[in-house]
Amino acid sequence: MNKAAPPLKEIGPTFADCVENIRKKHGNNYQIVDKRTEEISGLFGIGKKRQMVVTYIVTDYSALQQGFREPSRSGNGVYGQPSGFSEERDKILVDLMKKKSNSENTQKEFSEISQKLELLQKRMEDLIPQQSQSIPSIKKIEEILEQNEFSSSYINYVVEKIRSEFSLEELEDFNLVQNKVIEWIGENITLFNQSELSKKPLVLILVGPTGVGKTTTVAKMAAKYRVDGKDSFIRMVSIDCFRIAAQEQLSIYGGHMDIPTTAAETAEDIERILQMDGNRLDVMLIDTIGLSPHDFEAIGKMRKILDINGLKPEVFLAVSASTKASDLRDIMDNYEIFGYKSVIITKFDETRHIGNVLSVLREKNKSVAFISLGQVVPRDFETASVLRFLMQLSDFKIDRKSLETKFSPLPGDAISKRVDTSDGGTL
Known part of the structure; x- marks a missing residue:
């Protein structure tokens, strides 16, 4: 029979304090069994104060046994001293020794006490899961x-x-x-502070690997600013000189939205465009070349093109929602040279699983600014929201009303279209 770890107690002013002390002693090798609040009297019985009592076990029992060789931090059993199982066991054994010397019917009493020990052991094993068992x-x-x-x-x-x-x-x-x-x-989802996009002129640069839909995303962003500010002067710039189709595509979008579109190949070209537009410019959106995240030489050259004196652009990294986590890490690491603050998630509608994106965003401590959910310009584009990500989780039972209270509803520019969700509903 495997031996059950004896329960321990930690007392502190708050639950968080108790957990912190437990972690200092045992790392992550513990499992909380119970927690309760109790009142204790103040000095001379005057006044009362509340304290938290946390009962726990050490999941690595060998480490716990080793720890018993060390003196407890307190003589009253508050910190680190075992209670419950070990104390009751010791009392039974002491009782056994006393009765063994004072009673003629030692065998019968020994049997009774052995049964008590077995019952106590079984009770503890029923209460506390063994390390090999999963909850x-x-x-x-x-x-x-x-x-x-x-x-x-x-x-x-x-x-x-x-x-x-x-x-x-x-x-x-x-x-x-x-x-x-x-x-x-x-x-754990960090949203980009949209107030940072209120400066004028606002220069937005979109970088990212090939195939993530940067050109379409730039057009969607331009459409968003066109709708938000009908009198604003907006310009789109393409430095994707290797793909003529990309420049033509951006020009077609610009023509439909009455937004001028210009091609640029060098930093000087961009400087001339800025000087030409002068003070009338409200928003400039720059579409860049799609590059492999491992083509460091090409990434370095493009970084030089965007190195413009006096220009403080907002740089966003575009990544596809369906990219696996290991590739996302490489992309985010290798594009750090551009100093991007936040990411734009594209092709959000093409996957039902977004844990890969949320995992890497947390690892890299990056925020998310916008989400692209389709190919239609300008419709399929919205400001990122926590609720949108949570509603995309599959196999969880989502309480939307509760989440809206905690994280706020979908943003005002959220699109009204079907997105694959856990219940197949329309958001």
């Missing part, structure tokens, strides 16, 4: 996160957070756990 709610959360293509590091982060913040009793309520996990996912 059903945690296992299910792991499976759902994997299905949504979250990275292993992101899944580990969520699992450790579940173990540290939920008691065993709470873990039996899967809806409680999944609702909290969805909130954690939302809290």
Whole structure:
């Protein structure tokens, strides 16, 4: 029979303080069993104060046994000293030794006490899952996160957070756990501060690898500014001199929206365009060459083209929602040379799993500014929102009203079209 780890207690002013102290002692090798608030009397019995009592076990039992050789931090059993199982066991053994010396019926009493020990052991094993056993709610959360293509590091982060913040009793309520996990996912999504786009003239540069739809995205952004400011002077610039089709495509979009479009090949070309437009320019959007994230020489050359004296553009990295996590890491790392602050997620409508994107955004500490959900200009483009990402999660039960209260509804420019969601609904 495997030995169950004895429960320990940690007392502190708040739950967070208790968890912090537990982590200092045991790292991540613990599981919270119970938490409760109790009142204690003040000095001389005057006044009362509240404190948090957290009961936990160490999941790496060998480490716990080793820790028992060290003296406890407190003589009253508050910090680190085992309670419950070990104390009751010791009392039974002491009782056994006393009765063994004082009673003639030692064999019978020994049998009774042995039964007590077995019952106590069984009670603890029923209460505390063995390390080899998985908790059903945690296992299910792991499976759902994997299905949504979250990275292993992101899944580990969520699992450790579940173990540290939920008691065993709470873990039996899967809806409680999944609702909290969805909130954690939302809290880890950083949105770009749109107020940074209020300066004039506003120069926006879109960079990214081939095939992510940069040209169409630039046209959508231009259309957004055309709708938001009908009297604004907007210009689109293409420096994709290798693809004539890209320049022609941008010119066609510009013609439909009454937005001038110009080609540029050097930094001097862009400077001349800026001087030509002068003070009337409100927004300039620059479409760049699609490059392999591993073509460092070409990336360096394009960086020089965009190095314009006195120009402080807002640079966005365009990435496809369907790109696997390992490739996203490479893309985001290798395009750092452009100093981009935020990303634009394209082809959002072409995948049902966005855990890959959310995982890497969290790893790289990058925000998301806009989402492109289709090919139609200007319709299929909107300001990024936490709710849009959460509604895209599959196999989770999404409480939209609750999430709207916590994270705000979809933005005013959100499109009214079908996007694959967990319930197949229309957002």
